[in-house]
Amino acid sequence: MGATLSWFMPKLYKPEAFALPDGIYMDGNSLGLMPHAAKKAVERRLTDWAEQAVMGWDHWFGLSESLSPALARLVGARPEEVIATGSITTNLHLLVPTFYRPQGQRRHLLATELDFPTDLYAMRSWADLNGAELRLIPSRDGHTLHPDDIAAAITDEIALVLLPTVLYRSGQLLDVARWTEYAQAQGCVVGWDAAHSIGAVPHQFHDHGVDFAVWCSYKYLNAGPGAPGGLFVHERHLGTVPALRGWWGNDKTSQFRMENEYSRGEGAGAYQLGTPGVLSLAGLEGALEVYEGVDLAQLRARSLELTGLMLSLADELLPEMQVITPRAEAERGGHVSLQWDHNKQVSLALRARGIIPDYREPGIVRLAPIPFYNNEDDVRGTMQAIREIIDSGEYRSVGEGSAVS
Ligand SMILES: Cc1ncc(COP(=O)(O)O)c(C=O)c1O
Incomplete structure (x- = not known):
């Protein structure tokens, strides 16, 4: 040491x-x-369920939002810019259509040929639905991305770029600040898949002006198999109505008025869809305790x-x-x-x-x-x-x- x-x-x-x-x-x-804390948190929520039944919702209702300050610290965000929800795949399906705005010749999507397959499947879904192409940044050695190739692929025909913070096979770490700034200067929206960095590599998503990001919490965050992932939406986009909506993303103060019209919730919480898995959230709740004071x-x-x-x-x-x-x-x-x-x-x-x-x-x-x-x-x-x-x-x-x- x-x-x-x-x-x-x-x-x-x-x-x-x-x-x-x-x-x-x-x-x-x-x-x-x-983490033992994750087990305790899950047990606590099971006890809630046993003892309180439906009354448990009085405190489970805001459980996802209550985890936002701890999550935000891990990615360098404001609490309202993040929410624990979904998986990387579902979160991409929520965020890509929201921020993909093809216009004229700027209509294609860009990812990398070294991406985790689900990112490509999700991106190609939205390219197909819009009659656009999913273009891939090539790799020279099959393991890493060369900066010149990233730069060359970000053209005025690209509307939205999705990049991995850390490549899942080789472990190459990309410079989030550099590529966010570069792609935005070319007129693109930039999203990041932070599966292999959250909890291991500190980020500054807010200060670096990242448009959106997604991650899972079962890797470095130790929240458990299939635990809810998370997403980040930059403050400047928080007024944007999500392309795909569900009642859990409705404004919390009016959610239980059961109105027919969606009214956008505050912050990144607006991207939630349906009732969250409280027991899985509890795993994350406990796992985040490990990061307290770290x-x-x-x-x-x-x-x-x-x-x-x-x-x-x-x-x-x-x-x-x-x-x-x-x-x-x-x-x-x-x-x-x-x-x-x-x-x-x-x-x-x-x-x-x-x-x-x-x-x-x-x-x-x-x-x-x-x-x-x-x-x-x-x-x-x-x-x-x-x-x-x-x-x-x-x-x-x-x-x-x-x-x-
Ligand atoms: C970079 C990356 N993206 C996505 C995923 C998986 O996505 P999901 O959480 O939707 O299963 C993984 C899983 O290992 C991954 O490494």
């Missing part, structure tokens, strides 16, 4: 706050471990320290693997990705040893050392285990088990 950062470790490193499995968990970029800059610094160690150990111990994560600190998120033809088997062999990595085709092992519950020993243990698995040929004898998650 770097001496410079060690003084804040007791606060940041709190494995006792999580349900830690035996072994080493390196998959917090896919599904974060359960300095996000320190969290990021510690994450960089751990991924930096991982990168140097990859160079030292695993010469057969290609490191596809950018080396520069400003260009990498919270995970390190290594590519090798046999990495699916390596992942399964790691699991058999109680070390949980993440695997994505083709041949990519993703490893995320999480400052809350991983340390240098975990990083070294993981990298040494991979070396042993290769040297011993252990990876050749693992079965065809699933490595989808």
